Amino acid sequence: MQHVFIVGSKGIPGAYGGYETFVDRLTEYHQNNREIKYHVACKSEETGDFEYQNARCFKVNVPNIGPAQAIYYDVIALKQCCQYIEKHNIKNPIVYILACRIGPFAAHYKNKIHKFGGKVYVNPDGHEWMRKKWSVLVRKYWKVSERMMIKNADLLICDSKNIEKYIQKEYQKYHPKTTFIAYGSDTKPSILAGDDSRLLSWYQTKRLTPKGYYLVVGRFVPENNFETMIREFMVSKSKRDFAIITTANDAFLEELEQKLHFRSDPRIKFVGTVYDQELLKKIRENAYGYFHGHEVGGTNPSLLEALGSTNLNLLLNVGFNREVGEDGAIYWNKDFGDLAKIIEKTDAMSEEEIAALGVKAKKRISDEYSWEHIVDLYEDVFLNGVQ
Structure with missing residues (x-):
């Protein structure tokens, strides 16, 4: 043995x-x-x-x-x-x-x-x-x-x-x-139904609706590029919300507020953490799109979970992320205006185009991850x- x-x-x-x-x-x-x-x-x-x-x-x-x-x-x-x-x-x-x-x-x-x-x-x-x-x-x-x-x-x-x-x-x-x-990772859907009381209560509390928000899940640290994602979302003309599920970091939060004044934009919503894994999976499935700004590190678990759950994934264009997402995602860089333009394009995508990306993303996970x-x-x- x-x-x-x-x-x-x-x-x-x-x-x-x-x-x-x-x-x-x-x-x-x-x-x-x-x-x-x-x-x-x-x-x-x-x-x-x-x-x-x-x-x-x-x-x-x-x-x-x-x-x-x-x-x-x-x-x-x-x-x-x-x-x-x-x-x-x-x-x-x-x-x-x-x-x-x-x-x-x-x-x-x-x-x-x-x-x-x-x-x-x-x-x-x-x-x-x-x-x-x-x-x-x-x-x-x-x-x-x-x-x-x-x-x-x-x-x-x-x-x-x-x-x-x-x-x-x-x-x-x-x-x-x-x-x-x-x-x-896995591609199994959440066991929660669309009308589950936990889900509906969460949406009501956070003032969100299914397919009415872009999502990010990750530690609230600078190298995950929250500043770029929030700035670009604020610049975009999107009618959707940007829901941020993250850990507490008051000093970094205040630093971003001083730079971006995101509190003046009602679309930017810090919604705390979610430790109920099935609820989190359902929130991912119901997101219109998912942002991934991680720049440091290897294969990131939250990226795999997003590709396995969310159809539309917008990833920072670095080697780590491209290696995982391949042709099942859309890529952005940190230049001013780049992500904002992409958000406006993805807002106008058809359901069929988004579903086709979702099929590729889930195939990446089931084949290799x-x-x-x-x-x-x-x-x-x-x-x-x-x-």
């Missing part, structure tokens, strides 16, 4: 981030697989183990020490993995680390895991060092940490072809071994390696 230890997600079940959903699906689809045994680190205020979907989930007690919490969590989880491997005399384990947070500790743990006959796999995630929310010092740390993780990984599993290309070019002196396995396909690729890599 191949033992696979997963470090770097907040844990399963119950968390809704990209890594958490991935680990949940991986263990769900492989729960009857007799050849792989998963061990999943779970961030907790307690200690102990429990079984979930046939995976051994081990709790890692993390004190509240501010921004360094994530680094501490990964290091302690790795330490617990090594203790368990040694105690149970596990041969040839795979330790799969999600994200490049713990570069300064990478060589130490690689050597330890190699002594057990094991291998270290890393998912490098996106360009964390480019995120504007970090200070210059923190960005430098992320870049150094990424380099050290890549140098010490036996295999890098990239969820974007563009990230894989970047690693091969940027770190060619280390001859990194890489493979591409995307993030997953379905969870069944993704976890099959992972099974092959865990059991057979990369040739």
